[in-house]
Amino acid sequence: MKKKALLIDLTMCIGCNACQEACKKENNLPEGEEKKLSATAYTTLEEHDDVFVRRLCQQCIDPTCVSVCPVGAFTKTAEGPVLYDESKCIGCRYCIQACPFQVPRYEWNSTYPRVQKCRFCYDRIKQGLQPACAEACPTGATKFGDRDDLIREAYERIKAEPEKYVDRIYGLQEVGGTSVLYLSSIPFERLGFKTQLETTALPLLTWNALSKIPTVVTVGGVLLYGIWWITNRRTYVREYERALQKKKDQKNNEQGDKHEELS
Ligand code: SF4
Ligand code: SF4
Ligand code: SF4
Known part of the structure; x- marks a missing residue:
């Protein structure tokens, strides 16, 4: 099974928010633009230096949320999506603490709270469809495909226009690699990205980290x-x-x- 990914090219994003709207519709979440990730917003648009930056679960190749969950409520699928099973969750929220990208959100106001985050439209991917956000993006700023192909394409874009792009694919190596990759014309550290993360998968380090x-x-x-x-x-x-x-x-x-x- 080939690993799937999203390539988000920030130079092509016009901030239309169609990705968030499509995501909310696909996941039956309440309508209305949200600026911060929440239990009802699996993806958002942040604005830094006049650049729109999509945020969502990075679908890490070797996810820390999976490794810290004491009851196996998180699983990594062969295709790439990281899924959450609310029937197993005991509400300890270690996943929230451990995520290097601070993604999962908790339904604090619910009687039966769950952890919420982007599921990488797993049901759609299994049917051979692309995620709702990628399908809705009018400019191709969010593109879905095989991870290896998207990495190749990202390198080609950088090579073709070196003056336009920062020579880096964010998500290629961070915490051992993620299924959401980014290209940018502005250094990632100026756009709110964590640029000092380990390049090896965190689960191995998890217990070292947690040993603190x-x-x-x-x-x-x-x-x-x-x-x-x-x-x-x-x-x-x-x-x-x-x-x-x-x-x-x-x-x-x-x-x-x-x-x-x-x-
Ligand atoms: S970004 Fe966070 S929630 Fe998403 S897979 Fe990685 S560790 Fe898990
Ligand atoms: S992959 Fe699906 S769940 Fe994730 S942000 Fe896109 S539309 Fe939402
Ligand atoms: S739909 Fe595409 S262009 Fe519009 S905000 Fe999302 S990523 Fe940017």
Whole structure:
């Protein structure tokens, strides 16, 4: 399976916000422009130095959110999207703390809060379609394709117009590489990008990084999982005991009826 990616060429973006609108429609999120990533905005447009910068989950090749989740609520698919399973999530929010790009958002106001972020339109990709944002982009600033092809194309664009582009593809190496790649005419550090990130995948470093707060995280993770397991186990035991009691009562009633019939 070839890895998919988005190439976002900031020199071609006109700030029309069609990407966010299409994303909201595709994911049944409330309409209305949002400037910051939120539980109801999986992608946004920031403005730096008169340049529009799309923000969304980078769909890391080796994602930290996957590696820190103690119950496996995050998974990395072969195609590239990083998915979240709310039925497994215990709400510890380590994914939010650990993401090097500060992407995942939490539904703080919900009774049953979930973590929210871009899913890279996984259902569409599986059907051979491109993500909604790429389809909606009128200028081609957001382009979808095979990651290797897009990297080749990005290099070609830089080579063809070296005076136009910074000689860097953001996302090529950051934290071991991501599935969202950027080209720019202005140095990335001036556009709010994190340019000092490790070039190796963070999961290997995760435990080193977390080892700065080892007891809190490791013991906390085990403890939360324990609480979740105990809670579920208790529910299970309670239901089992109820069913057993019901059966006993039924049997007693039947024996009582038989006794009455005989006497
Ligand atoms: S950007 Fe953050 S949330 Fe997205 S895959 Fe990478 S670590 Fe996970
Ligand atoms: S890939 Fe899909 S979910 Fe992600 S920003 Fe684009 S439209 Fe939204
Ligand atoms: S749809 Fe394309 S041109 Fe419009 S804001 Fe999004 S990336 Fe930029």
